[in-house]
Amino acid sequence: MAKQIRTIGVLTSGGDAPGMNAAIRAVVRTALGNGVKVRGIRRGYSGLLNEDIIDMTARDVSDTIQRGGTILQTARCLDMCTEEGQQKAAAICKKYEIDGLVVIGGDGSFKGARALSNLGVNTIGIPGTIDMDIACTEYTIGFDTAVNTAMEAIDKVRDTSTSHERCSVVEVMGRDAGYLALWCGIANGAEKILLPEEHDYNEEQIIQDITENRKRGKKHYIIINAEGVGDSANLARKIEEATGMETRATILGYMQRGGSPTAKDRVYASIMGAKAVQLLMEGKTNRVVGYKHGEYVDFDIDEALDMQKAIPAYQYDIAKGLSI
Ligand SMILES: Nc1ncnc2c1ncn2[C@@H]1O[C@H](COP(=O)(O)OP(=O)(O)OP(=O)(O)O)[C@@H](O)[C@H]1O
Ligand SMILES: O=P(O)(O)OC[C@H]1O[C@](O)(CO)[C@@H](O)[C@@H]1O
Numbered sequence: 462m463a464k465q466i467r468t469i470g471v472l473t474s475g476g477d478a479p480g481m482n483a484a485i486r487a488v489v490r491t492a493l494g495n496g497v498k499v500r501g502i503r504r505g506y507s508g509l510l511n512e513d514i515i516d517m518t519a520r521d522v523s524d525t526i527q528r529g530g531t532i533l534q535t536a537r538c539l540d541m542c543t544e545e546g547q548q549k550a551a552a553i554c555k556k557y558e559i560d561g562l563v564v565i566g567g568d569g570s571f572k573g574a575r576a577l578s579n580l581g582v583n584t585i586g587i588p589g590t591i592d593m594d595i596a597c598t599e600y601t602i603g604f605d606t607a608v609n610t611a612m613e614a615i616d617k618v619r620d621t622s623t624s625h626e627r628c629s630v631v632e633v634m635g636r637d638a639g640y641l642a643l644w645c646g647i648a649n650g651a652e653k654i655l656l657p658e659e660h661d662y663n664e665e666q667i668i669q670d671i672t673e674n675r676k677r678g679k680k681h682y683i684i685i686n687a688e689g690v691g692d693s694a695n696l697a698r699k700i701e702e703a704t705g706m707e708t709r710a711t712i713l714g715y716m717q718r719g720g721s722p723t724a725k726d727r728v729y730a731s732i733m734g735a736k737a738v739q740l741l742m743e744g745k746t747n748r749v750v751g752y753k754h755g756e757y758v759d760f761d762i763d764e765a766l767d768m769q770k771a772i773p774a775y776q777y778d779i780a781k782g783l784s785i
């Protein structure tokens with residue numbers, strides 16, 4: 462029979478994502494509603510290693526569902542990538558009598574969760590990342606807010622680009638993943654989308670395309686460039702030199718990760734947060750919550766991390782076809 466869970470820990474890790482607070486709230490209230498104590502771990506794995514741990518009540522998460530960022534703070538913690546750091550983190554969980562840990566973050570954070578699971582800490586991951594790069598789930602908390610924020614910003618860039626008949630290189634987040642760039646590319650009707658996953662990015666071809674577009678009477682040329690491709694200012698300079706079309710680079714940056722979560726992010730976060738606690742209460746460990754084929758599901762973390770996710774070629778091709 463599974464050991465009864467008396468205390469649950471919760472932390473957020475990696476880049477913050479809108480909806481993380483809704484997930485924390487759901488974890489806290491589902492646990493407390495089932496007579497389980499909650500310890501909030503501040504600053505991700507860094508806070509765990511520094512024993513930055515607080516008891517949480519239902520009131521601690523009042524008035525947070527609508528707030529961006531994470532009330533628990535977050536961090537990227539290199540020590541957690543070492544065996545020594547992982548052993549220490551597991552020992553601290555035991556010291557604070559944490560029978561189950563909920564980790565809200567991206568693929569990197571899940572690797573830390575897997576390490577803790579292997580060291581005997583029951584751990585469940587919730588996908589919270591604006592990158593949407595977790596293969597086992599069709600949705601990650603934060604993506605909808607981020608893509609809508611970026612889309613609205615790019616609409617504004619487009620207005621001024623059209624008015625001045627300029628080219629704009631707009632850099633969106635995504636160091637390794639191009640989902641945000643692809644979605645903005647389609648939603649904003651961009652002429653070109655540059656993704657970290659596509660290695661066929663060809664400056665000559667972009668320059669030729671811009672020249673042909675001008676001949677066809679297009680008033681602007683919008684390039685959505687993912688952070689992983691980067692170098693937007695340099696690309697803008699080269700385009701201007703080669704085509705004579707005034708070209709500006711706009712880096713949207715952290716505005717994409719901030720802001721109040723959309724209804725979609727709040728709802729997914731609330732359900733995933735509650736499900737994570739239910740899994741721990743069933744004695745499960747080393748699982749990650751996901752959303753697949755219209756249902757909330759869970760996967761083994763090892764299997765989830767082994768799954769591959771590629772940019773859908775079909776969607777990318779359609780985006781190209783619509784940009785004529
Ligand atoms: N291989 C690993 N083993 C143990 N812990 C890891 C490992 N990789 C990452 N982590 C931990 O998870 C933290 C967050 O990872 P990372 O910076 O990749 O962000 P993420 O969770 O993928 O989120 P996002 O990509 O949305 O910013 C790292 O700072 C580190 O503490
Ligand atoms: O500057 P930071 O905090 O390392 O974050 C940048 C990275 O994190 C993400 O924003 C995801 O949170 C990636 O898209 C990006 O590459």
Ligand SMILES: [Mg+2]
Nearest residue numbers: 567568569592
């Ligand atoms: Mg990641």
